[in-house]
Amino acid sequence: MRIVACVKHVLRYMSYDSSGRRADRASVPGTINSNDRVAISRALALKSSGGELVCLSMGPPAAEESLLETLAMGADRAVLLCDRALAEADTLATAYPLSLAVKKIGGADLVICGSRSSDSDTGHVAPQLAEMLDLPYLSYVTSFSVEERVVRAERTVDGFVEEIEADLPAVLSVSHHISERDYPSLAGINRAFSSGSVEKWSAADIGADPERVGRKGSPTWVNRIITPEKQRVATIIEDDRTQETARRVLDFLKSRNIMIRDKVRARRDVDTFEL
């Protein structure tokens, strides 16, 4: 059984370059997107009953470290799509080369992804990848199992608890509400960073159509990134541990036209009246 896990290398915190539009990747350290870590753990658990796990990512050269970490976690192969031509891509122009890479890997029985990334947080790559591979898409999965070429999964979506299934091959994304986290063992990191290697593929290696990758292949474009300004000027008071503080707050709210004292009183009057 071959599992391909799609992984995103994200920055550990936010920073801007001089244009104020893009994250300053050069100086900020990166790591595996936390939801993708869950996907990798689940893939490793599945692989334990036999199979191969290939971790795939599209990213800058720095992403190699994250892929080495996937080897440290137990992946068998790691592939990085790294090419200037692929850069500045939106989700459509990311899903497309990923789909070509999956085919070049030789196809997969199960493609597993995270649902959201900590930077762009669209949640689009997994469903769009499924569309491009024309495979069944199981979304927001909290738990799953594979038996005889059928993947069964559980999830809760919009308040509905569901059991779903599909025939392999299929694409699956793990719920972003799962916050558990596994760590690569230090022995694994030592091994992977000493003797592990990440295969690097260019746009040409995967036969990508230049019109469908990079900026050209991206229908959406981020014009700018705004840091929301503080709109509030706070009044800070020390609690004197008496009713006086409570009264001061109620007066403040009243000055802002929030009359909770009156509302509570009115409700109480209604209740007593109905009795």
Next chain:
Amino acid sequence: MIHSNCNGIWIFGDHRNYFQDRVTLQLIARAKELAEVVHTYVGVVLLGWEVDEYVLEYTAHGADKIFLVEDERLRDYSSDLFTAIIADLVREFCPEIFLISGSDFGREIAPRIGARLLTGVSSDCIALQMDDDGNLVQISPAFDGNALAEIRTERTFPQIATVRPGVFTERKHDYRGEAELVRVKPDLSRYREKVRVRSSRKADAPASGLERAECVVCLGKGAARKDQMRKLQDLADLLQAEVGCTRPLVEEGKMDHDRLIGQTGKCVRPELLLVAGASGAVQFTAAIQTSRCIVAVNKDPGAAIFKYCDIGIVGDAASFAGRLAKELKE
């Protein structure tokens, strides 16, 4: 799709959690405002079975047209069928903008439809505007809610956006309103269901009305003990407020996940929000920003929440809550 004869702002009629989930109505309201700028109509795409009630509601809340696909096989939501049918509808009727609810389902079909039509999709928008060129400016949170990205789909149609629930305000209903009903009857046998739904049942716990609540009390780590939670619940009851919480309380099993306020939880915009014992992590403050008035209580005078509130009290949250309740009962 690259097509400049596109016309109309479409909304996906996300009806399965109506009456609590009112995002479709919120989107219709905003779409009406945007439609005025580009002089076009607002249409709602409705798929389902026995959905007359929704035709009525959408019309009453401002829809100009309703594109209705009614079939027994569409009684339950199906991502595969809805994606395929809607993509074909879009090809046929060419809307220029397509707004989809930011529900789990909406956030799944939107990118799938976008991939089929090779057009742009933005996600979880908290604001929508029209620019001078008639493009939809889509503003969406990024970097764990630390920043906002301003996104445009420049060359393809439709411009698809999923929108966060609770961001826009629905219009008051007007049952005298009229909308053109367009019945479409596609041949459903053309479409394949790749994922089989073996069972689907509404979760037992009632969905919290956090997103619509006028008054919210939010508990943080500093109010997580049993006695503290009780004091705050008493105050919440008195204020008839919904109770939410920050991530640590969910992780420790003290409150259900549907009470989580934050980046991976709910976004609230009440008249009054009381934040009790939460430090104000960025993922949290991004989800409360549009509240009208925020009262924060925290023992730590350096807590970040004090930069995001209107009035901050340095002290013990539960103790303050108890005294506030006493004051209100008098």
Next chain:
Amino acid sequence: MDLTYTAKQRKIKETVRDFAEAEISHENEDGVLTKELMAKMGRLSLFGLQIPEEYGGAALDSVSAALCVEEISRVSASAGLCVSVHNSVSALPLLVHGTDAQKKKYLPDLASGRTIGAFCLTEPNAGSDASSIETRAVRDGDGCFVLNGQKAYVTNGGIAGTCLIFAKTGAGAKASMSVLIAEWGVKGFTRGALEDMCGMRGNPVCSLFFSDAVIPEANLLGKEGAGFRVAMTALDAGRIGIGAQGVGIAQAALDAALKYSGERVQFGKPLSAQQTIQNYLADMATNIEASRMLVFRAASLKDAGKPFTKQAAMAKYFATKTAMEATTLAIQVHGAYGYSKGYLVERYFRDAKVTEIYEGANEIQRLVIARSLLEEQGRTCL
């Protein structure tokens, strides 16, 4: 000489930092080392930092191992101490001086954390004066030693399964110090109550008592009389670990002071805009960086197989002194809030103090450094 982290070291530092932040309780001081945490630390290979892979360890270099101790100590000095002592003064002497049979028997369980190690030299009457220990191991003529005595303030004592016991063997002129491996469960081996200490309260420190405990000869670590050499191996490596622990504690104090001074407003501006506070922060940061460099230097020399006794002593001395100074300053920056239990800085301060005392009091470290200097001059020391 390259003073930047390799990609591997960066990843190790990042992984242990994320682990420590997420898994180790910041608030629970006394009970921080829960069973769950110990199991997770074991799975991460934190108990087999430099043990070879054949025994289930991570086989890390000494700089990487120091990074691990630093990052754990940053969140919990008590947890950092457990890891450091287990690795450098319990597992390491076994690795260096143990027979193949001993290594096969003890290292796998130590590496996985299934068994925790302890190093037992100090006694009620023998602290810095290690050679005056009174614990005695007498051969019974039947292939065993009979062990009698008491060990005090044993780090990890309350949970240790494999203990290295320093005891006097032989008699009269032939008396010398030897090391015996005592397994918890042996008859005659008991533990005292956990010590109630000012700081480092999460580490289960206690006395160990031996009353006619029978230890097989096969458990002699190194030859009879090799105790001094085993102690030197252990202490040199141990000092690097404690140096790293000091760096971690000091870093935590600096991080707290930085955060607080940026948020606390007095006289119309944040504390961090005041020059006095800026001076404090600058001093803390500089000393921490210097401490870190000393630790890495000692660790690098050790990996290169070069003598590193002097540098290890310098690292321990300077880093722990820095920890004490930085934590004191951190409380000062926090003002009254820093003195209260509601903030973490007072715990960092209490934890820091003992680092100047154990694993060779700083007074001894200075003796070691001076002795090295004098030796290097070609002069014998007194």
